[in-house]
Amino acid sequence: MVEQEAQVRCRVNGADVTLKAHPLARLLDVLRGRLRLTGTKEGCGEGECGACSVLIDGVLVNSCLVPLAQVEGAEVTTIEGVAASDEQLDAVQVAFVEHGGAQCGICTPGMILAAVSLLRSNPQPDERAVREALAGNLCRCTGYMKIFESVLAAVKKEA
């Protein structure tokens, strides 16, 4: 199937990459398989659970629904690109550890990207806004309370 491969150039977590794959390959598979960025998880493969959430040019998307061709020239951010460095986690990540926002951890990368995306567009959200912003990301462990607390705690810290 080599003849069907396309060459796509984009930036992933700040680094320029050139990806050769079928243009309709799911971004999720390319991130996980080619780039070994396995922090992005597959929960359902149909855009319902949000475990595969990434940011494309700052916009939150389900990477299981994005064909590779669509990220040509775009900036992709995955969970591996959220922290400033190994030592310096994002305020949202710190809050998730401190406030019990992560239990089994499988929805956590997507949930954190959804929260980061919210805080970029609305730095002072109330709980209602947090609930709405995370409604596309399913969690089966926490009942969401500790996730709301984590996001709101990150807001406080940032303020």
Add this chain to the structure above:
Amino acid sequence: MGKQIVGRAVPRKEGRDKVTGRALYIDDLEFEGMLYGATVRSPVARGRIEEIVFGEGIPWDEFTIVTAADIPGANSVALILLDQPYLADGVVNHPEEPVLLLAHTDKYLLEEARRCVELRIEPLPAVFNLDDSLAKKEIIWGADNVFKTYLVEKGDVDEALNEDDIIIVEGEYRTGAQEQLYIETNGVVAVASAQEGVTVWGSMQCPYYVHKALIKLFDLPEERIRVIQTETGGGFGGKEEYPSMLAGHAALLAWKSGRPVKLVYDRAEDMSATTKRHPSLTRHRTAVTREGRLRAMEIDFTVDGGAYATLSSVVLSRGTIHAAGPYNCPNVRIRSQAVATNAPPHGAFRGFGAPQSVFALERHLDCVARAVGLAPEELRRRNFIHEGETTATGQVIRERVDLEGLLERAFELTDFRGKRERFARENATSRIKRGIGFASFMHGAGFTGSGEKYLESVVGIEATEEGRVRVLSASTEIGQGTNTIFAQIAADALGIDYELVEMAQPDTANVPNSGPTVASRTCMIVGKLVESAAVGLRQTLAGAGLLKEQYSQEEFRSACRSYVERFGALRTFSQYKQPADINWDDERYRGDAYGAYAWAVYVAEVSVDTLTYEAHVEDFVAVQEVGKVIHPVLAAGQIEGGVAQGIGFALYEKVVWQDGRMLNNQMTNYIIPTSADIPPVRVYFFENPSTHGPFGAKGIGELPMDGPAPAILNAIENATGISFRHVPLMPEDLFDALAEADTEVLAGGVERG
């Protein structure tokens, strides 16, 4: 000595890896030369396999193909009975039953190939619900379709039912199947060969269950089988028994191909083929005095086990024992049975039978209260169990139980009585009907009856040459916090910092069998073993003259280093011994069913929109007594998560069946609560340290699954006046019932529930 760590919200051990995406789950692992595996499944519910046809256009010679004929050992999943085959041989008994396995390097071609295998099966008559199974419309399992029955008897029910001046209240209650819906689907990777034996990595709750199953499947000695748990993205019971199936399948493919094989289900396969909560039917017949004292409870409890026995007998056991609740009733008879249907086997799901029977009881008691003319809380108050009184199995409660206190606290926090009055006033003229309801209940921690005695779980602790300690246990971290609470317990038992304690990866080659990660047993039973193993380690160091009675952390570390230098490895182990005050009679099903119970009162406030027929939980308060809270954030997280699953069980999560097959096997049409659906859940703990758990802790994992469904439906009755008797309660059920109620009102008014 260190400061106390138990009771504090220390950071989750693996938290940093989880928030950075570094935690590695099974699908994140790649092996050199790895093949992907796929499962060809039965399209029919029951039948005889006549032919397997490999369709054209697929390079079949590139594929590894495994059928029942390739199995080196026994073709049955070793659990309790041996009735479930790894691969169907001659007959199939449920839709999605595994018949044939395929492996290839190209997972897209593999999927194409899977679709090109045609199973020609001559259908046999099948049974699709527990009513037909009970009626023996067709005998599909054993002589009578019955996997297991129990009888619990206390006092003389027949005599009490015939007493003068009593009121008899009857009711029938049903609960539906429920999908665990962990966000990480089931998956394993296997490496296997006759020379090396079998090694499996995977997402699982119980490495030693998988270990036991593989020993039988391959007929290999136990040291040739190795099972390693990888980071696990949720379980809730759904990864208790089923991973033994996946592990066997991947290992058979690896055995035949000589290459590593990864078998990870996609969501649709995981939902349609793996276990769910047992559907149930409970019939209650209750005798109560005019003053509201329970005289007799006659309970018939039936669960639908699906096509094979799997864990149904133990699910039934827990459901049976919890069926009469935390009440002091002198005469109780509980008859229960698990029956077969031609659906994929139902299995473990948080609560394990108790959410089903507790739903029935707590709904029924609201009906009993109405029949007697008492407020539901007053009826319960007059019958709550206390220290010195006995449960249905005759277990004498030997701890202080304060259900009245829990109830009062829950009512205060929710302004229960005020709201009942206000809603009654406002509902008459409002399109949105509001209601508030509650449930009171208990949940036993650990294996039922003699279970823990037979498990004889073992935990180890080792000191490292760096002067750290490592907990050796097969109890898995699946999100609930095993790593963190075990480290807290060990740290306090040794008087050292939390950071000095590591957790060994559950790997049957390196950790002892601390039993399965199920049954709300990890904290109470295994946690206690962690504590005693740690004490043993300290005593060993002291016995070697390396540690004084009082020591600093540095002295402890240096003692560990010296010990390891002089004597080699330092490991201490602790094995479960059943305390002398726990006695259980398996024959008569009487005695101390559990070492300890957690007690709870949950209150739900709901709104029912009479235009859209949506029911919504507006507020939720969970008050419970759990012994001792080891970690306040994790403990609250357990309760909140369980309540959310309970809300789903009550109002959202409906498995749609057709001929034994789940039709809505997608997240698109099997709906779990989202962040927009969940009300504020307020959690309150009472502490009353138990002698059986570490630092007084009892089990809490399953407890929160029991209360929400009855509390919510009791609230819906309060809002609408309609006494619904099944979950999930969907908008269409509300539509039907409210439309019928309207018709009756128009026709002249009929008093309802």
